[in-house]
Amino acid sequence: xxSKFLNISTEKQERVLNAAMKEFAQKGYDLASTNEMIKxxxxxxxxxxxxxxxxxxxxxxxxxxxxxxTLKETYEKxxxxxxxxxxxxxxxAKFKMQILGKHPDMFCFFETAxxxxxxxxxxxxxxxxxxxIDDSTIKIFEGINTSKFKEGIDIEKAINLIIWxxxxxGKSELAKAxxxxxxxxxYEAMFAKSDVYINLLKQCIYK
Numbered sequence: 001x002x003s004k005f006l007n008i009s010t011e012k013q014e015r016v017l018n019a020a021m022k023e024f025a026q027k028g029y030d031l032a033s034t035n036e037m038i039k040x041x042x043x044x045x046x047x048x049x050x051x052x053x054x055x056x057x058x059x060x061x062x063x064x065x066x067x068x069x070t071l072k073e074t075y076e077k078x079x080x081x082x083x084x085x086x087x088x089x090x091x092x093a094k095f096k097m098q099i100l101g102k103h104p105d106m107f108c109f110f111e112t113a114x115x116x117x118x119x120x121x122x123x124x125x126x127x128x129x130x131x132x133i134d135d136s137t138i139k140i141f142e143g144i145n146t147s148k149f150k151e152g153i154d155i156e157k158a159i160n161l162i163i164w165x166x167x168x169x170g171k172s173e174l175a176k177a178x179x180x181x182x183x184x185x186x187y188e189a190m191f192a193k194s195d196v197y198i199n200l201l202k203q204c205i206y207k
Contacts, residue, residue: 002061005051015041016051018105020062025108029059029118056120063113063125066106067132070099075139083145085162086198092140093191100187115174137163148206158205169197 005013019040023032034055038045052058074095082088100107116125137159146155173190 001057002051005061008051012043016043016048017062017065020058021066021105021109024059024062025105025112028112029055029116029121032059034058059113059121060124060128062109063128066110066113067128069103069106070110071132071136073099073102074136078140080143083143084148085141085144085159086202088140088144089162089166089198093194097187097191111174114171133163133167150205150207153205161205162201165197165201166194169194 005016016037019037020032022040023037027033032055034045034048038048041048048058052061074092077095077098078088078091082091113125114129116122141159149155149158170190173193
């Protein structure tokens with residue numbers, strides 16, 4: 001589907017993706033302008049739509065590209081010899097901070113995409129987010145040590161409780177931060193605040 005885009009030089013691909021990432025991150029899907037993207041990428045509008053059928057296709061390609069890159073970098077660093085589930089979660093928080101520092105525009109795009117409500121892309125985004133969570137959960141929680149879990153606790157439900165709590169916390173904090181300020185989100189403070197919920201989960205799940 002994207003063979004025309006993938007056949008151009010890496011440098012040109014990066015120009016297009018970075019321009020699109022910046023525009024979508026700043027304005028959201030509906031208000032993002034392809035005219036601004038082509039100006040920033042220094043290509044013609046005809047070329048942009050030669051590579052991508054429409055703005056929706058570009059947005060979803062960009063989301064998949066960023067998700068793949070983030071997961072690749074995370075899995076390369078993930079230490080599976082650490083088998084405590086909450087230590088794994090701490091690893092993930094640290095990796096997110098590292099990725100944020102390395103790819104700030106990509107992280108901003110992910111923020112916007114995660115909170116996107118446009119009817120034109122919401123269904124596809126919801127499906128992608130679900131698949132991303134399902135796939136990453138399998139990998140991230142592979143081989144965890146459940147010996148610390150309380151006797152008789154349902155392991156699968158306990159893991160779901162952890163995932164859903166942290167996912168809900170993250171979504172709530174992002175929404176509040178976006179509503180209250182135009183300043184960049186303080187992820188370090190957000191991760192520190194999540195410790196309260198992690199400690200509560202430990203009390204509920206661990207012996």
